[in-house]
Amino acid sequence: MPISITIGGRLNKYKSIEDRGYNTPCWIWVGGRFKSGYGAIKYNGKTQKVHRVSANFYLNFDLGSNLKVLHKCDVNPCFNPDHLFIGTLQDNSDDMIDKSRNFNQNKTHCPKGHKYEGNTYLSKNGSGYVGRKCRQCTLERLGYK
Numbered sequence: 001m002p003i004s005i006t007i008g009g010r011l012n013k014y015k016s017i018e019d020r021g022y023n024t025p026c027w028i029w030v031g032g033r034f035k036s037g038y039g040a041i042k043y044n045g046k047t048q049k050v051h052r053v054s055a056n057f058y059l060n061f062d063l064g065s066n067l068k069v070l071h072k073c074d075v076n077p078c079f080n081p082d083h084l085f086i087g088t089l090q091d092n093s094d095d096m097i098d099k100s101r102n103f104n105q106n107k108t109h110c111p112k113g114h115k116y117e118g119n120t121y122l123s124k125n126g127s128g129y130v131g132r133k134c135r136q137c138t139l140e141r142l143g144y145k
Helices: 050-059 089-098 135-141
Strands: 003-007 010-016 027-029 040-043 046-049 068-071 084-087 120-124 130-134
Touching: 040 050, 046 050, 050 068, 050 084, 068 089, 084 089, 130 135
Parallel strands: none
Antiparallel strands: 003 010, 010 027, 040 046, 068 084, 120 130
C-alpha cells in the first residue's frame, strides 16, 4: 500500500521496503521512472530525478550543482534522505568500487577476445565519462593490424 509524503508542496506516493541495514527503510518511488530506474518528478517546471529533489528538500542540496546525490542503500528509486549523501563523480566511482559494483573491473578480455592487460587506454567522452578501451580493437578499426 503506497504511503504519501509531501515534497516541495506536492503530494507524492511511495512504498516502504524492508530495512537494508539503516535506521529507516527505503522509500521506493511508485511514480514515473527514468530508464535507469531512478524516480522521475516534475519539479520547478523540469523533470528531475526524485532522489535529487529529496536531497534539495531535506538536505539543502542545490539542484543546479554539479555534485551528485549518491545512495548509501544502492537502490535507484529510493529517495529517503537518510539514505542519500552528496558527493563528486569520483566519490560515486569510489563508492561503486568499495561496494564491488564495478562489474567491468573484473573483465580480462575485450568483447573481441583481446587481452586487456597491457592493451588498454582510457578514453573520455563528451560527458566526462572515462572508460577503458582496447588498443588492438582501435587499431583494427582504424585499418592497422
